[in-house]
Amino acid sequence: MAYVVTQSCCSDASCVVACPVNCIHPAPGEPGFAEAEMVFIDAETCVGCGACVTACPVGAIVPDTRLREDQRAFVDLAAEYYDVFPHRDRTPVALVPRQRRLRRPGPFRVAVVGAGPAGLYAADELLKHPEIDVEVFERLDVPHGLARFGVAADHVETRRVARLFEQITAQPGLRLHLGVEVGRDVTPEELETRFDAVVHATGAPADRRLGVPGDSLPGVLGATALAEWSNAHPARRDLAAELVAVDGGRAVVIGAGNVALDAARLLVGPMVGAREVLVLGRRGVDAAAFTTPELVGLVGLADPSRPDPVDVLLESGPAPVPEPFPAPGSGVRSRLLTELAQRRPAPGRPRIVLRFDSPVTEVTGGDRARGVRLADGSVVETDLVVGAIGQDWAPVAHQRGRVRPGVYVTGWAKRGPTGFLGTNKACAQETVGALLDDLDAGLGTASSPHAHPSRRVRGLLTGRNSR
Known part of the structure; x- marks a missing residue:
C-alpha cells in the first residue's frame, strides 16, 4: 500500500x-x-x-x-x-537544519500585527527561541485570517490547518489580543516603543476591479468577498441580499484561476443555489491559471454517486500538451480537459460551464448588473457578476522582510497576494531570520528593556475602551 x-x-x-x-x-x-x-x-x-x-x-x-x-x-x-524527475540520488531522510540560537541573552518582546497564517507562522518561528515572547494583535474577534475566511467553505481538508494554528496560539510564550486594530486602538509607533521588534502581517487586500464600464454596479462583487461571506465574515453579512437574486438563476465568474473555480462551486452549491455558473477566461484554455488538483476536484463534481452532482462542461478545446518535454501533470490535465469538452449536460442538473477566449468589455444593466458584453459584441444575461482576477495590493518595500531594523513584514504585506497558505511558512522563516540578525546586532525599535510590556499595552488599550 x-x-x-x-x-x-x-x-x-x-x-x-x-x-x-x-x-x-x-x-x-x-x-x-x-x-x-x-x-x-x-x-x-x-x-x-x-x-x-x-x-x-x-x-x-x-x-x-x-x-x-x-x-x-x-x-x-x-x-x-x-x-x-526520478530523484534517484536520494538521501535516507529529509535533512533538517540545526536550530539557530540567538547570541544575545534577551529577553526580547516582539509584536506581530495580524493573526492570519502569515502572522501565526511568524509567531511560531519566533517562539522557537526561549528568549523571545510574542504578542499578536488581530483586528477581528477571531484569529486565523484567510485560513478561516478566505478558504472555500467546501475545502474541508484545507480548513483543517486551523488545528495547527490553534497549537501555535496555545504556546505559553504567546499572548493574543483579539478585536484590537493597529491604527485605531493603538498606533504602530506605540508598538515600536513597547517592543523590540514589530512584524506586520496584515494581508487584507481588496478584490481587483474588473476595469470595464459598469463594474461598480450593484450585483458585481469580488471572489474574495464571496468567500468571506460564505465563511460568515462579519464585514460581509450584507452580501446575503445580493445573492438572493442568484437562487435558481445564472451567475458569471470572470477569471480562470483557482479562485474562479472556488467561486463557481460555491455559487452552484446549496448556499447560493445558482442554476448555471459561466466561468469566462480572457485567454485560451492553455493559459488558464487553475492548478491540476483544482481541476481534478471540479471534474469530480459530476460524479453520479455524489448526493448533489453538478455538470461541468468545457466550451473550447483542451490545452495542447507541450512537446518535447511535457511538464509534470500536463498529460492528466489535457485528458481531464478533453473529457470536459466531450461531456453533455444531464437534464435538471445545475451546471458549471468553462468558456475561454471570452474577454469581457462591459457589465450591462441600469439599477444593477444584468449581463456582460464580450469582445465579440454578444451579451450574456446574468443575475450576478463575480470578479476573480486577483487583488489590488502593493507589497511593502523590504529586504528579506526587513523594512528597517525593528520593523518587518511577512505574508502578503511582503510579497503580494501570491502562493498557498503554507507559502507563508517559508516567507516567515526568511523574515524572522532578518529579525534575529538585527537582535544579534543590537538593533531594534526599543531603546531599553521593558519589564512588563504586555501589561503596559493592556493598560493602554483599556484606557481607550478597546474591546
Missing part, C-alpha cells in the same frame, strides 16, 4: 520531514518547492508507514486503497512527476 497526496500542497513541508525514506518531492531546497502545485509521493519507494499522514496539517494524504474514483487522477499525477 502506498499513500497519495490529493490536493494542492500547503508548502508546510511537515510530510517531507516525517517521511523516513525521502519519497516525497519536491522537497525544501529542490527546484520548484513552494512554487509547485503540489508534492508527490513516489509509489515505488513508499513503505506505507503512514508518518506523512500524521504530519500533514490539512489531511491531504490518504492510502491508495481508499481513494474515491474521482481522486484516481492523483495517482497518475504522481507517476507523471517521477517520470520527469
Whole structure:
C-alpha cells in the first residue's frame, strides 16, 4: 500500500520531514518547492508507514486503497512527476537544519500585527527561541485570517490547518489580543516603543476591479468577498441580499484561476443555489491559471454517486500538451480537459460551464448588473457578476522582510497576494531570520528593556475602551 497526496500542497513541508525514506518531492531546497502545485509521493519507494499522514496539517494524504474514483487522477499525477524527475540520488531522510540560537541573552518582546497564517507562522518561528515572547494583535474577534475566511467553505481538508494554528496560539510564550486594530486602538509607533521588534502581517487586500464600464454596479462583487461571506465574515453579512437574486438563476465568474473555480462551486452549491455558473477566461484554455488538483476536484463534481452532482462542461478545446518535454501533470490535465469538452449536460442538473477566449468589455444593466458584453459584441444575461482576477495590493518595500531594523513584514504585506497558505511558512522563516540578525546586532525599535510590556499595552488599550 502506498499513500497519495490529493490536493494542492500547503508548502508546510511537515510530510517531507516525517517521511523516513525521502519519497516525497519536491522537497525544501529542490527546484520548484513552494512554487509547485503540489508534492508527490513516489509509489515505488513508499513503505506505507503512514508518518506523512500524521504530519500533514490539512489531511491531504490518504492510502491508495481508499481513494474515491474521482481522486484516481492523483495517482497518475504522481507517476507523471517521477517520470520527469526520478530523484534517484536520494538521501535516507529529509535533512533538517540545526536550530539557530540567538547570541544575545534577551529577553526580547516582539509584536506581530495580524493573526492570519502569515502572522501565526511568524509567531511560531519566533517562539522557537526561549528568549523571545510574542504578542499578536488581530483586528477581528477571531484569529486565523484567510485560513478561516478566505478558504472555500467546501475545502474541508484545507480548513483543517486551523488545528495547527490553534497549537501555535496555545504556546505559553504567546499572548493574543483579539478585536484590537493597529491604527485605531493603538498606533504602530506605540508598538515600536513597547517592543523590540514589530512584524506586520496584515494581508487584507481588496478584490481587483474588473476595469470595464459598469463594474461598480450593484450585483458585481469580488471572489474574495464571496468567500468571506460564505465563511460568515462579519464585514460581509450584507452580501446575503445580493445573492438572493442568484437562487435558481445564472451567475458569471470572470477569471480562470483557482479562485474562479472556488467561486463557481460555491455559487452552484446549496448556499447560493445558482442554476448555471459561466466561468469566462480572457485567454485560451492553455493559459488558464487553475492548478491540476483544482481541476481534478471540479471534474469530480459530476460524479453520479455524489448526493448533489453538478455538470461541468468545457466550451473550447483542451490545452495542447507541450512537446518535447511535457511538464509534470500536463498529460492528466489535457485528458481531464478533453473529457470536459466531450461531456453533455444531464437534464435538471445545475451546471458549471468553462468558456475561454471570452474577454469581457462591459457589465450591462441600469439599477444593477444584468449581463456582460464580450469582445465579440454578444451579451450574456446574468443575475450576478463575480470578479476573480486577483487583488489590488502593493507589497511593502523590504529586504528579506526587513523594512528597517525593528520593523518587518511577512505574508502578503511582503510579497503580494501570491502562493498557498503554507507559502507563508517559508516567507516567515526568511523574515524572522532578518529579525534575529538585527537582535544579534543590537538593533531594534526599543531603546531599553521593558519589564512588563504586555501589561503596559493592556493598560493602554483599556484606557481607550478597546474591546
